[in-house]
Amino acid sequence: MDGNHKGRSALPLASLRPETWLRVTPAGLYCEPGGFYIDPVRPVDRAVVTHGHSDHARSGHAHVLATAETIAIMRQRYGDQAGGAAQAVVCGETVSVRDVSVRLVPAGHVLGSVQAVIEYRGSRVVISGDYKRRPDPTCAGFEPQPCDLFVTEATFGLPVFRHPPDAHEIEKLLHSVRLFPERCHLVGVYALGKCQRLIMLLRQAGYDEPIWLHGALIGLTELYRSFGIDFGRVLPWTDAQPGDFKGGIVLAPPSALADRWTRRLPEPVTALASGWMRVKQRAKARNIELPLVISDHADWEELTTTLQETEANEVWVTHGREEALVHYAITRGLAARALALTGFGEEEGE
Numbered sequence: 001m002d003g004n005h006k007g008r009s010a011l012p013l014a015s016l017r018p019e020t021w022l023r024v025t026p027a028g029l030y031c032e033p034g035g036f037y038i039d040p041v042r043p044v045d046r047a048v049v050t051h052g053h054s055d056h057a058r059s060g061h062a063h064v065l066a067t068a069e070t071i072a073i074m075r076q077r078y079g080d081q082a083g084g085a086a087q088a089v090v091c092g093e094t095v096s097v098r099d100v101s102v103r104l105v106p107a108g109h110v111l112g113s114v115q116a117v118i119e120y121r122g123s124r125v126v127i128s129g130d131y132k133r134r135p136d137p138t139c140a141g142f143e144p145q146p147c148d149l150f151v152t153e154a155t156f157g158l159p160v161f162r163h164p165p166d167a168h169e170i171e172k173l174l175h176s177v178r179l180f181p182e183r184c185h186l187v188g189v190y191a192l193g194k195c196q197r198l199i200m201l202l203r204q205a206g207y208d209e210p211i212w213l214h215g216a217l218i219g220l221t222e223l224y225r226s227f228g229i230d231f232g233r234v235l236p237w238t239d240a241q242p243g244d245f246k247g248g249i250v251l252a253p254p255s256a257l258a259d260r261w262t263r264r265l266p267e268p269v270t271a272l273a274s275g276w277m278r279v280k281q282r283a284k285a286r287n288i289e290l291p292l293v294i295s296d297h298a299d300w301e302e303l304t305t306t307l308q309e310t311e312a313n314e315v316w317v318t319h320g321r322e323e324a325l326v327h328y329a330i331t332r333g334l335a336a337r338a339l340a341l342t343g344f345g346e347e348e349g350e
Contacts, residue, residue: 069112
């Protein structure tokens with residue numbers, strides 16, 4: 001993109017600027033006229049939750065507004081602590097909260113993930129939550145929304161982060177499987193989103209063998225299945241017979257890759273699917289033999305393209321590599337600032 005950004009026209013004089021009614025608090029981003037928080041990091045009375053990852057979907061809120069999928073994920077993870085009252089909203093539906101209208105639209109991050117489109121007295125704010133721009137058969141794709149203020153993440157907000165095509169990384173894995181037919185491939189994946197996406201990427205590439213799962217991945221994979229995602233043959237690794245793992249693929253949380261249970265696997269090739277595998281030092285530090293650069297977050301090019309597509313005049317960056325994206329926005333003629341919200345983690349499996 002060359003030259004200055006051509007955003008939406010300036011807000012009408014009667015409109016309130018977003019910073020007058022949307023503010024940062026210790027609990028997170030707070031919409032004052034609506035009386036609700038967006039992805040609060042501590043229990044609050046009213047929360048709009050963009051997706052089910054634990055740094056965005058906390059337990060203990062009195063009221064939760066989210067998609068049905070996100071509510072189901074929260075209930076599976078937190079049980080009775082998922083929230084007092086839950087209001088499931090369909091993507092595209094507009095809900096009035098006091099004098100504020102809220103509409104949820106797909107974010108393309110994981111099952112049920114959304115952006116929150118918030119309108120109040122003539123101004124429109126879009127809060128992205130976490131998002132990616134790649135096609136994903138396990139969730140609805142990101143839909144850019146025109147707005148006055150775009151509140152974005154920047155997990156991979158540095159120009160060095162340019163994710164390769166997913167198919168390229170999956171072929172890397174399958175090539176290694178063919179190259180070492182006597183060995184097992186043990187792949188680290190985040191339990192929510194990355195696990196299910198990797199399974200479907202393998203199926204799209206023509207891999208129809210059983211895929212073995214660590215026990216910590218089974219519950220959320222079955223939840224995805226209950227929402228209509230067909231994974232083919234996906235089995236607990238404990239159900240395998242001697243010899244089943246040779247030439248096979250086992251998925252496990254990144255934290256379990258070096259646990260004692262892996263000794264039962266035949267000479268495992270250890271892989272990790274994460275955008276952070278672009279950083280060679282990270283792969284080396286984790287003793288990852290086969291780094292797979294597969295992320296559920298937008299890379300630098302996708303972040304900057306999204307800023308253009310929203311036509312926003314102002315950008316706030318919530319978490320991640322804020323400074324580079326803020327600098328980029330300012331050089332394109334936008335008002336921009338880093339919110340430096342606390343409580344949002346940097347997971348190895350992102």
